[in-house]
Amino acid sequence: MTFVIAIDGPAAAGKGTLSRRIAEQYGFHHLDTGLTYRATAKALMDAGLPLDDEAVAETMAREVDLSGLDRAVLSAHAIGEAASKIAVMPAVRRALVEAQRAFALKEPGTVLDGRDIGTVVCPDAAVKLYVTASPEVRAKRRHDEIIAGGGKADYTAIFEDVKKRDGRDMGRADSPLRPAEDAHLLDTSEMSIEAAFQAAKTLVDAALKEKI
Numbered sequence: 675m676t677f678v679i680a681i682d683g684p685a686a687a688g689k690g691t692l693s694r695r696i697a698e699q700y701g702f703h704h705l706d707t708g709l710t711y712r713a714t715a716k717a718l719m720d721a722g723l724p725l726d727d728e729a730v731a732e733t734m735a736r737e738v739d740l741s742g743l744d745r746a747v748l749s750a751h752a753i754g755e756a757a758s759k760i761a762v763m764p765a766v767r768r769a770l771v772e773a774q775r776a777f778a779l780k781e782p783g784t785v786l787d788g789r790d791i792g793t794v795v796c797p798d799a800a801v802k803l804y805v806t807a808s809p810e811v812r813a814k815r816r817h818d819e820i821i822a823g824g825g826k827a828d829y830t831a832i833f834e835d836v837k838k839r840d841g842r843d844m845g846r847a848d849s850p851l852r853p854a855e856d857a858h859l860l861d862t863s864e865m866s867i868e869a870a871f872q873a874a875k876t877l878v879d880a881a882l883k884e885k886i
């Protein structure tokens with residue numbers, strides 16, 4: 675059986691960077707599942723289709739190609755907002771979860787990050803991490819990222835946005851964002867990404883040892 679690492683948490687908690695580093699460390703395949711929701715939303719927007727028609731959104735979700743997902747193309751704020759709107763639709767989630775589960779089977783192992791990996795997509799994952807940080811810290815990180823990239827950013831607007839996105843992700847009826855009961859919590863508010871990586875590595879090494 676393949677070795678699955680499930681990493682969940684709210685927007686801008688650092689789970690993307692952490693997931694990539696873990697995948698690299700163990701030579702595992704990585705899927706940022708947020709991109710599957712973003713790609714579905716972008717396809718709808720590009721085609722001029724509504725974001726509130728579940729059947730149309732499901733059709734788009736079933737056409738998403740997991741091998742062609744690129745965060746650079748999908749990073750726009752409007753795409754993230756649209757993604758969190760279609761992510762409340764059960765038919766869209768069913769379609770994307772099916773594709774994510776198929777990806778999770780790749781050998782020798784996989785790292786999937788998102789909102790519902792440990793709870794819904796891969797409940798039998800060998801290691802589950804729930805990466806979080808205070809809304810203030812997450813907003814500041816997002817703000818600094820935009821500034822570092824040469825863009826313009828308003829901290830207060832970003833902070834409000836982080837809280838709004840949290841509310842939508844944690845409050846939806848289907849697969850709300852929450853830690854799995856057996857997830858290890860990693861609060862990165864006052865932890866560097868290197869420290870978070872070392873903590874995660876200790877957990878993964880222990881689980882790998884157990885598997886042999």
Ligand code: C5P
Nearest residue numbers: 685707708709711757758761788789790
């Ligand atoms: O992680 P990212 O910000 O790219 O995700 C965009 C949106 O997709 C999230 O706000 C969330 O609503 C949705 N999502 C989800 N389940 C996942 C990953 C993302 O509902 N596993």
